[in-house]
Amino acid sequence: MRVALFVPCYIDQFYPQVAVASLELLEKLGCEVVVPKDQTCCGQPMANSGFASSTGGCDANFTTNFDGFDYIVGPSGSCVLHLKEHHPSQKIRSSVYEICEFLTDILKVNSLTAKFPHRVGLHQSCHGQRFLRLSSMSERNEKPFSKLQDLLGLVQGIEVLLPKREDECCGFGGTFCVSEEAVSVKMGQDRIREHDVNAVEYIIGADTSCLMHMEGILRRQGSKVQVKHIVEILNYD
Structure with missing residues (x-):
């Protein structure tokens, strides 16, 4: 292929x-x-x-x-x-x-060699959910699914934890984080707080723009939590 x-x-x-x-x-x-x-x-x-x-x-x-x-x-x-x-x-x-x-x-991947023995929080980006249909949405009466969770489930040793409000926006929103900086930051802080409750070591997502936004907030907070794109985990040996 x-x-x-x-x-x-x-x-x-x-x-x-x-x-x-x-x-x-x-x-x-x-x-x-x-x-x-x-x-x-x-x-x-x-x-x-x-x-x-x-x-x-x-x-x-x-x-x-x-x-x-x-x-x-x-x-x-x-x-x-x-x-x-x-x-x-x-x-x-x-x-x-x-x-x-x-x-x-x-590719219909059903097995991987990746190993990542860590507690990770999964962030499911808005456009991935609502337009690309990478996961289900809470506002719809539909059977829950997540392609990201399915893939992470193939990784040995990983523990995936979801925030209480699974599909809430992180606040990045492209140019929104510039035009509405204060709102954007508050949304990001709220998102991170829910991951902190789960005592995660990493926040994982499929879109680096969202992760970059949260990484900036984590650094300013002096947090030890790291962010990684999901492919870095799926490719990890």
Whole structure:
């Protein structure tokens, strides 16, 4: 299976270990992975700020880099969602997958060699839940499910704990954390407080933007709790 790895710009700049873990994990699972070297931003920041008409260059460059692959996989739900909903190419929109979605729905992973003997708190990002359907939502009368929990359940030694309000927003919200800084921080503090009650060592999620927001708050609090993208755990030996 030939897969193109989409590395969002903020992961490239701040969390390159997430991209490396994604590449290694996909290769372990039998994929032929290509990382297009000329890829850049998917255009989400401009579109979310009201400048969707200015994303043409990003769209064209993405098509040049990723057209022709069976699957396009990225470790960022918000960026993948933007491409699924707004990229002008139907082929691109139907080929792009968030990495947990890809592991469960396409590869149908049911075993891993990963070992991570730690207490972790699971954060399920809003867009992953409500748009990519990575997990169920409390506002719906539906049978609970979580693709992230299913994957973490394959990791040896791990103890996964959920916050009391399982699907509450961390407060990041892209440009919301800039335009509504005080509200954003308070939401993040509330989210972290519920993980602290569970005495977790790590907070795990599938979107580094949410984790980055909470990591900043944890550092300011002098907390020893660390954050990690889920692929870092699934790839851990």
